[in-house]
Amino acid sequence: MVSWFRRNKPEADTSRRLSTEDLAAAFPDSTQAAPSAPAPSTAVEPVAAPARDPVAPAPAAEPSVAAPEDAALPAPAAAGKPGWRQRITSILTRDITELFGRNPKLDDDLLDEIETALLTADVGVTASTQLVESMRKRMKAREFADAQALLKALRGELVAMLAPVVQPLRIDASKKPFVILTVGINGAGKTTTIGKLARRYKDEGLSLMLAAGDTFRAAAVAQLQAWGDRNFVPVIAQGQNADAASVAFDALQAAKSRGVDVLIADTAGRLHTQGGLMEELAKVRRVLAKLDPEAPHEVLMVIDGTTGQNAVNQVREFSKKVQVTGLVVTKLDGTAKGGVVFALAREFGIPIRYAGIGERPEDLRVFDAEAFVDALLPESLTG
Numbered sequence: 001m002v003s004w005f006r007r008n009k010p011e012a013d014t015s016r017r018l019s020t021e022d023l024a025a026a027f028p029d030s031t032q033a034a035p036s037a038p039a040p041s042t043a044v045e046p047v048a049a050p051a052r053d054p055v056a057p058a059p060a061a062e063p064s065v066a067a068p069e070d071a072a073l074p075a076p077a078a079a080g081k082p083g084w085r086q087r088i089t090s091i092l093t094r095d096i097t098e099l100f101g102r103n104p105k106l107d108d109d110l111l112d113e114i115e116t117a118l119l120t121a122d123v124g125v126t127a128s129t130q131l132v133e134s135m136r137k138r139m140k141a142r143e144f145a146d147a148q149a150l151l152k153a154l155r156g157e158l159v160a161m162l163a164p165v166v167q168p169l170r171i172d173a174s175k176k177p178f179v180i181l182t183v184g185i186n187g188a189g190k191t192t193t194i195g196k197l198a199r200r201y202k203d204e205g206l207s208l209m210l211a212a213g214d215t216f217r218a219a220a221v222a223q224l225q226a227w228g229d230r231n232f233v234p235v236i237a238q239g240q241n242a243d244a245a246s247v248a249f250d251a252l253q254a255a256k257s258r259g260v261d262v263l264i265a266d267t268a269g270r271l272h273t274q275g276g277l278m279e280e281l282a283k284v285r286r287v288l289a290k291l292d293p294e295a296p297h298e299v300l301m302v303i304d305g306t307t308g309q310n311a312v313n314q315v316r317e318f319s320k321k322v323q324v325t326g327l328v329v330t331k332l333d334g335t336a337k338g339g340v341v342f343a344l345a346r347e348f349g350i351p352i353r354y355a356g357i358g359e360r361p362e363d364l365r366v367f368d369a370e371a372f373v374d375a376l377l378p379e380s381l382t383g
Contacts, residue, residue: 075360084368087333087357088375092121096151096377104147111136114154121376122308124343131157155377161342162369167351169298169326171206177255177263179288181248181296183281183318186269188304189330189356191220194264195227197354199361201262202231209258211251211265212237213244213284224266244268244280245287252291265296282321299325300353303344305332311340312347319348330356333363341372 095117104110111132118128134157135150144150171178180197182190191214198208210228212235214220221237228235236251248265255263267284270277288295301324303311318324327350332338341352352367365371 084357084365084371084375085378087363088338088372090121090338090376092117092123092337092339092376093378095120100147100151106139106144106147106150108136110147110150111139118339120337121339122337122343123339124309124312124346127161127339127342127346130346131161151377155373155379158342158373158377159369162345162352162372164349165327165345165352166367166369167326167353168366169300169351169353171201171262172297173261175294175297177209177252177260178297179252179255179292179295180262180264180298180300181267181285181288181322182264182300182302183267183322183324184269184302185271185304185314186217188269188302190214190269190302191223191227191266193300193302193328193330193354193356193364194224194266195231196356196361196364197264198227198231198233200364202233206261207259208233208262208264209251209255209260210235211248211263213247213251213266214268215240215242215244215247216268220266220268245284248284249287249291252288252295256291278317278321281318285322299323300328301326301350302328302330303340305329305338305340305356308337308340309343312343315344315348315350319350324350326351326353328352328354328356328364329367333357338372338376 096114099110099113099117104113114135115128115132118131119125123131131154135154138144138153139150144153182194184190194210198210201208208231210224210233212221212224214224215238218240221240225235225237227233234254236247236254238247238250244267251263251265254260265284265288267281268277270281285296285299299322301315301318303314305311307314315324315327327344329341329344329352332355341355344350345352354364355367355372357363357365
């Protein structure tokens with residue numbers, strides 16, 4: 001048996017040494033398949049060509065940063081008063097609707113119930129008392145024919161209380177850059193508000209720069225940079241835990257050298273009770289003033305509309321350190337109260353520049369007293 005394998009082994013070796021011509025002659029049918037062998041190589045070559053294609057559409061890739069987020073967000077609120085009514089669902093609306101739906105008598109009990117509704121909606125003791133006492137005097141003077149007339153007068157009083165703080169923010173073109181310093185407690189929505197303001201000012205044809213001064217919160221710098229990329233706005237940033245005053249200083253220098261119209265500086269959120277952190281905020285203001293004695297030209301405090309009467313204490317303490325010149329009340333679409341706006345207007349008289357009634361950039365609205373009151377107490381309630 002062994003000898004048989006030895007005799008056949010050379011034959012196997014010989015078969016492996018056959019040339020291509022011999023194989024082609026032995027198997028003529030395989031010549032049809034031979035051209036298919038190079039086919040994979042010809043199919044692979046086109047794959048190499050698209051390697052240059054990603055370079056070409058690169059400019060179009062930038063808008064795609066916003067596309068996923070925008071697609072996931074709800075549609076923007078309708079323009080004008082309907083948009084405010086659509087997004088602000090107040091407990092005051094419910095209580096007043098129930099109260100006046102009973103066609104109540106014009107008496108002190110009615111005024112007491114109105115006061116309770118105002119307090120429940122976070123209007124505050126001082127503002128609620130002022131409103132009710134004004135209604136009481138007018139009722140005793142027989143100015144109201146019925147409860148509906150009183151309700152109409154209440155709407156007018158609410159609008160009048162907000163009228164002094166309806167002062168939109170105007171960018172002074174003579175101050176270049178116009179520096180906006182944003183402040184507020186943790187989670188109020190400062191960074192998001194900055195992104196929405198960047199979109200607004202960009203649409204108005206202004207050149208912008210952002211300063212990523214929130215160097216404490218994880219991913220805050222990256223969040224602001226994402227807003228900058230989305231709006232094609234440069235962002236000056238340093239590493240996490242960097243000195244916020246240093247970031248603001250560098251940003252102002254860069255904005256001056258580039259002739260930017262508006263510089264918006266972010267800051268880390270801090271509780272108004274944290275003395276050391278509040279001092280750091282004051283330092284940012286002082287450092288900005290070294291480059292421009294008038295900077296910042298606007299100290300914009302962002303208030304979370306869901307925090308209620310605590311917002312009054314926040315504004316009071318922040319104003320002591322950085323002289324707040326304007327307010328942005330956010331998340332009004334996320335609270336059933338919203339009456340804190342009246343408390344802030346009554347207590348401080350600081351202009352309310354913007355109100356947030358939704359998640360989209362378009363939902364950061366210039367504050368409109370009549371639209372806001374109409375959302376709380378729709379005119380339809382007065383008949």
